[in-house]
Amino acid sequence: MDSSFDWKGFAFTLKFSALLGMMMIGWHFGSERALSYFSSPASLESTAERLAPSFPIASAQTYSSTTPERIIEQLTIPEAIPRHGKFIVADLSGMDLLLYQDGTEKAEFPILTKGRPGSFFETPTGFYSVLSKSKNHFNAGEGVYMPYSMQFYGNYFIHGWPYYPGDKPVASTYSGGCIRLSTDDAAKVYAFADQGTPVFVYDASTTRVTEPLSIGNVPGPSISAAAYLIADVDTGTVYLEHDAETPRPIASLTKLMTALVANETIMFYKNIEVTKGDLDHSPAAADALGETFTVGDLFYPLLMESNNAIADDLARYYGTNGFVAWMDSTARSLDMSESRFADASGVSPQDVSTPDDLFRLARYEIDHKSFIFRISKTPIKSLTSRQGDKFVFNNFNLFSGDPDFIGGKVGKTGQAGETMLSLFSVPGQEATHRVAIIILDSKNYRTDTQKLHDWITSAAASAQSSAACASCSVKQYRTIDP
Template sequence: MIKIMLSLVLALFISPAMATDNVGRNPANLQLASVSAVVIDADSGEVLYKKYANMVKPIASLTKVMTAMVVLDAKLPLNEAIRFSNDDRKAINYYHSRIRVDSELPRGEVLRLALMSSENLAAAALGRNYPGGLPAFVARMNAKARALGMKNTHFVDSSGLSGKNVSTAEDLAKLVAAAAKYREIATYSTTSIYTANFSRPRYRLDYVNTNPLVRYQRWDVAMSKTGYLDEAGRCLVMKTNVDGKDLLIVMLDSFGKTSPMGDAGRIKRWLASGNGGTVASAAKDYQKRKIATHLASRATASIR
């Protein structure tokens, strides 16, 4: 019975959704290494392409975009010093960070590091230093998601290191559209390189943007965030201008380290010519496994 249900679901969902084709672009010609993706015209709201855009997936450090919005919505002073603590290290399960415990940095710079270089300790400190602490912060993250109409999104921490932070490509497009309107998020997330000057003790650390398209200024990007966990794969969201058109691009669960950048290039080529290129066989196999697991889970759930 499960095999029959799975066959039916595969028939309905195995191909990318048919976006409105008014310029000769065939969605079937766009091959991506990302398991889930969506491309939306930021001005008109037209969905140009989507692929399993409603698949709920872990989103890793894409979480930090919501973290930034909650911090800025609270209008907390960006020049106020944030002290990094052992509680912050515990919150990220003692994940590696170059930041020294008990050192300080202004909140605005902490926010910049969380966005541009995906510094997990920075995101943890932002949550802990919110009125009411991390529980109140996470509650506000989820309330903000509901306010934005992100119906399939849930947060449990401010860094994204938990695989229980989940969303969909469709929901994340809403997040990117909203986040890009914040001047600080637009600026901080597209900073190519930055030197942070810490105090107590005084020391300096150099940071680079985790998105090579931003770091090397290859694209006209208005807002960006990368993410990675084993269970989430490689993820990338952007608001970017391609050939004079502002686009919201979400790519989730890519197999290889550079796959999101490769997918961005394939999307750009497909928009211009209708030719989306090809992806490596290893990426195709990875997608088949992920999609089969997802569809089997849906089929089982429908029987229950």
């Protein structure tokens, strides 16, 4: 339970501010965009390589729990390398880790394991820094040693081959999302890296369509939403928009950020006790009894039923103020420059964003945390608590039964009106595109989203004829930069 003042969150905020200040003073990158934004904020696989952060950090604690900011770029490795100072590149496509000094490659080592793509522990990509180092950290939760550990983000590390007490190495399939090297190679990287050394985690394996949809000459629909956006997840191309860069309350679309931050800061298998009333929305005294679930289980009521109490329960795990600060930090790292958060549920009118910013969040999640959208379209889910009680969750998100619906989230408050973010598959001439439809301050999110979906599918279909393509080929679209 939170007290009247969140000391854990306060301690987190102080440390985050101090770390951010040091990084802004001390680091220089070749890329201007990186300089502008960078700061250091599976069937289930084993989580032995992940370390749960603790709040607040005692003076004797060697690991930082501060989540560094990150900018999600589509830079190539050569574009990211700075001309001065040390730099570490983890190329998850080529499975190589490279060390650079003053723009020159000094060493290269094979990456042995990474987080499985599409899993809850997929290795995050972007710009980071070495937050902390330990020559032989013992993960008490899993009972293994992690030699030459270098924490670069939340629960993620670069390290050597883990082993059990008695020197028995873990199996090659034993992975929880960290970047694993051989122990000898990890020792060399450990000797090279300083606390604060920048780290660029790169993955070019995500398949993207490079050309935008051809759009026929179909008039845009009339809808009630004050702001909306139709944009291509694969190209960043904006096909239709209105006032997409003005911040507005977003209601429960906030929970997409809540899910991301919870996944990257709380171990997926950790248990959280909630009440029966939290799960079935009942105020009855009998429903105050505790029910225990894993963090991963709680994503289902969070995303399927938009459960506000569960959002608050997740935020309280390390302290609500600290969690919300993490949400703001992650928004900045994703270049969501107009987004701010005040709670984890979306109830506050101070949870604000723009269609442009929400597009950036959706694109990152579908590429790197796709389970969030998979859960959001699950029709029905049954879960059993550790106490043996069974709960059934239904999907409140519209279009969850549509075969072209990839996933999404709805929201509604008095101040925000009705809000919705949806991803759909839209067939094009050469390939199927993933298209985001985002509406804010709507009077009817079902009708508005359906009209926008009908428009993009109709416009794309009409471009299939050569006559339509002749007229649409000269169109120029705004692009949301990655």
